[in-house]
Amino acid sequence: MRNDNREDYLINILRLTDGTGTVRTTELASYMQVTPASVTEMLKILSKEGLVNYQRYRGVSLTEEGVLKARELRRKHHIMERFLTDVLDIDHEQAHDQACAVEHSISEETADKMCRMIGTKIDADCTTCKNPCNDGTVTIVKCIAVSKMRQGDKGKISHLSSGESTMVRKLISMGFVPGRDIQLTTSVSDKGARIIKIGEATIAIDKDMASAIFVNLE
Amino acid sequence: MTNIQVALVGQPNVGKSMLFTRLTGVGVITSNYPGTTVEFDEATVNYKDVVMHVHDLPGTYSLSTNSEDEKVVMEMLCDNNNDVIAVVADSTNLESSLVLAIEVCELGLPTMMVLNKFDLKRFDFDIDTLTKIIGIPVIPVSARTGEGVDNLLKAIYEKMARVSDYRVQYDGHIVNYVKEIMAMDPSITWGMAIKMMEGVGHYIESASDDVRKRIEEMNEEFTSIHGEGMNVHLARDRYGDAHIIAMTVCKRTEQKSSRKDRISEMTINPSTGIPILIAVLVATFACLIFVGGLLAEGIETLYENIVGTALSDFGRQIGGELGEAIMTGIDNGISAILGLVIPYIMVFYILLGILEDSGYLPRAVVLLDRTLHKIGLHGNAFIPMMVGLGCNVPAILSTRIIRSRRERIILCTVICMAVPCSAQLATITGVTGRYAGFVWVLVLLILLVALGTISGIVLNSRLKYEPSNLAMELPELQMPRLRNVLAKMWMRTSDFFKLAVPLLIVGCIIIELLVSYGVLDEIVDPMSWLTVGLLGLPAVTIIAFIAGILRKEMSYGMLVILAGTQGITEITDFMTPHQFIVFGVVMSIYLPCLATMTAMYRELGLKETVKISLATIIVAVAIGSIFNAVLNVIM
Ligand SMILES: Nc1nc2c(ncn2[C@@H]2O[C@H](COP(=O)(O)OP(=O)(O)OP(=O)(O)O)[C@@H](O)[C@H]2O)c(=O)[nH]1
Ligand SMILES: [Mg+2]
Numbered sequence: 032m033r034n035d036n037r038e039d040y041l042i043n044i045l046r047l048t049d050g051t052g053t054v055r056t057t058e059l060a061s062y063m064q065v066t067p068a069s070v071t072e073m074l075k076i077l078s079k080e081g082l083v084n085y086q087r088y089r090g091v092s093l094t095e096e097g098v099l100k101a102r103e104l105r106r107k108h109h110i111m112e113r114f115l116t117d118v119l120d121i122d123h124e125q126a127h128d129q130a131c132a133v134e135h136s137i138s139e140e141t142a143d144k145m146c147r148m149i150g151t152k153i154d155a156d157c158t159t160c161k162n163p164c165n166d167g168t169v170t171i172v173k174c175i176a177v178s179k180m181r182q183g184d185k186g187k188i189s190h191l192s193s194g195e196s197t198m199v200r201k202l203i204s205m206g207f208v209p210g211r212d213i214q215l216t217t218s219v220s221d222k223g224a225r226i227i228k229i230g231e232a233t234i235a236i237d238k239d240m241a242s243a244i245f246v247n248l249e
Numbered sequence: 250m251t252n253i254q255v256a257l258v259g260q261p262n263v264g265k266s267m268l269f270t271r272l273t274g275v276g277v278i279t280s281n282y283p284g285t286t287v288e289f290d291e292a293t294v295n296y297k298d299v300v301m302h303v304h305d306l307p308g309t310y311s312l313s314t315n316s317e318d319e320k321v322v323m324e325m326l327c328d329n330n331n332d333v334i335a336v337v338a339d340s341t342n343l344e345s346s347l348v349l350a351i352e353v354c355e356l357g358l359p360t361m362m363v364l365n366k367f368d369l370k371r372f373d374f375d376i377d378t379l380t381k382i383i384g385i386p387v388i389p390v391s392a393r394t395g396e397g398v399d400n401l402l403k404a405i406y407e408k409m410a411r412v413s414d415y416r417v418q419y420d421g422h423i424v425n426y427v428k429e430i431m432a433m434d435p436s437i438t439w440g441m442a443i444k445m446m447e448g449v450g451h452y453i454e455s456a457s458d459d460v461r462k463r464i465e466e467m468n469e470e471f472t473s474i475h476g477e478g479m480n481v482h483l484a485r486d487r488y489g490d491a492h493i494i495a496m497t498v499c500k501r502t503e504q505k506s507s508r509k510d511r512i513s514e515m516t517i518n519p520s521t522g523i524p525i526l527i528a529v530l531v532a533t534f535a536c537l538i539f540v541g542g543l544l545a546e547g548i549e550t551l552y553e554n555i556v557g558t559a560l561s562d563f564g565r566q567i568g569g570e571l572g573e574a575i576m577t578g579i580d581n582g583i584s585a586i587l588g589l590v591i592p593y594i595m596v597f598y599i600l601l602g603i604l605e606d607s608g609y610l611p612r613a614v615v616l617l618d619r620t621l622h623k624i625g626l627h628g629n630a631f632i633p634m635m636v637g638l639g640c641n642v643p644a645i646l647s648t649r650i651i652r653s654r655r656e657r658i659i660l661c662t663v664i665c666m667a668v669p670c671s672a673q674l675a676t677i678t679g680v681t682g683r684y685a686g687f688v689w690v691l692v693l694l695i696l697l698v699a700l701g702t703i704s705g706i707v708l709n710s711r712l713k714y715e716p717s718n719l720a721m722e723l724p725e726l727q728m729p730r731l732r733n734v735l736a737k738m739w740m741r742t743s744d745f746f747k748l749a750v751p752l753l754i755v756g757c758i759i760i761e762l763l764v765s766y767g768v769l770d771e772i773v774d775p776m777s778w779l780t781v782g783l784l785g786l787p788a789v790t791i792i793a794f795i796a797g798i799l800r801k802e803m804s805y806g807m808l809v810i811l812a813g814t815q816g817i818t819e820i821t822d823f824m825t826p827h828q829f830i831v832f833g834v835v836m837s838i839y840l841p842c843l844a845t846m847t848a849m850y851r852e853l854g855l856k857e858t859v860k861i862s863l864a865t866i867i868v869a870v871a872i873g874s875i876f877n878a879v880l881n882v883i884m
Contacts, residue, residue: 057476067473067476197314198716198718200315200480203314204309204311205722206488208488217518219615220619223519223619224615231345233513233722235720236720237618237718237720240718
């Protein structure tokens, strides 16, 4: 069972971060409905195995190896789920739950064969999934860095995450505080400054700072 | 007479300085961008039987970042025995002003709130409710129209400022922590405990070791439960409260104009913004050259018509030959700087004032951010550079808005070396341009841009990397007011009349005395290897350069006086166009003036000041010699 648990963490971190971002331990805890303490404990183990980067208070992201492993798992999950819904005609919610349980134990070969039997190519991205798993019981809030927002996107600040505490303090003092609504009005260029409406103010910040602010998109 | 100490605090660009001027009648610079004021200003008002000492402070967004500027403001608030802390709020952005007001209230000092920019009427306010909620008087004013300023004076006079009993609804854990800290050390107040938990140096340093250790533990514990530090959570709670208060007491009556948003968008978006920026810069320089030129002619004619030969006649009457020589020198010197230098300086400051007040500068900052990275700076370096085109002293001071020391060194070097102040700019346009052709103005400006870029690149690769970022609030665009633009122009140029003219008179007397004793040539001779040998200029120009160390606009005045001592009345007979070019090159690069060096010494210390100053001399001589050699060949 321990193995299943580890893999659940990997796949859930992948779901929350899209493989590139960072997720806070508290968010992960509430998403997986477990206590922050147990999250912390597991993250320490995964971190030792080199599957995640974990820094206390800042959150966790997948390492390259972690992403590979998590994506492999998610592929198996998708295949299993599609097999259950398409071939066996089981409803999505049940299929999701059962796929969650089985994804850990089926081999690569089994997965490939099932995939061939379904007849469509299924990969780790949710694009091929007819009924993506975030339509299931849990709602996934998509949390992205402001630097990745597109022009016109609105959202609520979820957290700030940066290695530099002075940057975080500066951001807070200028009003980038969790819970506030913001809108990205302009991105000067891909690497350039971001213009953000927050409350009645319009503030320009550079990309580094924008990468330290995470929002839940509306 | 009783004295009342009043401190004006507030976020950047809320109008503290404009209010300060309204209250005291003392002019200070106000501009439409955050970070205009970097130094404290103080002035007094006599009101009935009291003397109010009003302090204008630099704007700060909060009191919790531990940054140098906030520390200084915090100390001023806590240690100055202020009778009234007037938190200046922006009525068009109450929510964010309230957060700072709440922070100030937590310090437990007598406070009142000034709701500025009330003339804009973008919201309807329920002032009574606001007063009741935050427990301090709230006085609506408009620093622009003067409306409500009497009420403010009256409120200060009547000691209406209150210690607020407003308490933010902080998280339960935090409240328990605060209580625990207050129990550990009864001398710690609620507000102090909050600031300590926020990690604010000013308070943490005064705490006992036990308290400090406990707070560290608390922060660990809190972070493991909430997933964010206490400082983040405190800010979150404050903004939460401020949002609710703002929703309760103000109703929007007028939307921000979407036209302004569109224009703002155009200035930021590179595809339209870069052409706009270029157009603005070209228009500024074109205006400077043409309007400055017109004005120069006008003033020269006027001066000749009014003064004529009166000064030299007067000199002959009272002092014979020497008297006539001195007075003629003074006459020439004054007409030279009045006629050629000052008009350009005045025109430049009017243009700068328009740019500053429109709110365009911060947009250019955003646009230039990536470009300036190449020389190790951020976009915000653009504002000190623009200010530096007026005068390098406030430019050096305004580099304080940049936090990284490394960037400040780069920027100060670029400013001293390659940003001509208005006096240097006037010399380039009014002297080199006039006598050698305006195309040389362009050449010199391009040379300076190249020089600035190169020195930036060199320093950027030499100095140790320090992380640093750009964050700048973009103020609303507004129509510049003529009154403010002219007032600023006068504040910034009156010194030229008050200091440059007397200095020129003194300089002239000294030189004429030296000439009459026949020692001038002996004095300038030791330096002729430089002036004549390398730069190909008349030997006496060294004196003009030395005068320029005192004040840059004096150089040309002195040059004219020096020409006079050689018996030459037309300056064009004294130097060839080619020499005017070299003179312009050296003038715009060599040594910053004394006031700039002093400012730099205060901001960066002795070592950097000496280094930068020496570098400018070497570069000026090197480029001047090259120009001289090349021009000798081609002209
Ligand atoms: N409409 C309106 N504009 C105002 C008022 N007071 C100030 N302003 C404008 O607000 C801008 C900022 O004014 P300043 O006085 O320089 O602001 P400050 O608070 O001293 O700013 P910093 O020194 O940067 O902290 C200027 O462009 C003023 O024209 C007001 O009462 N009404
Ligand atoms: Mg000011």
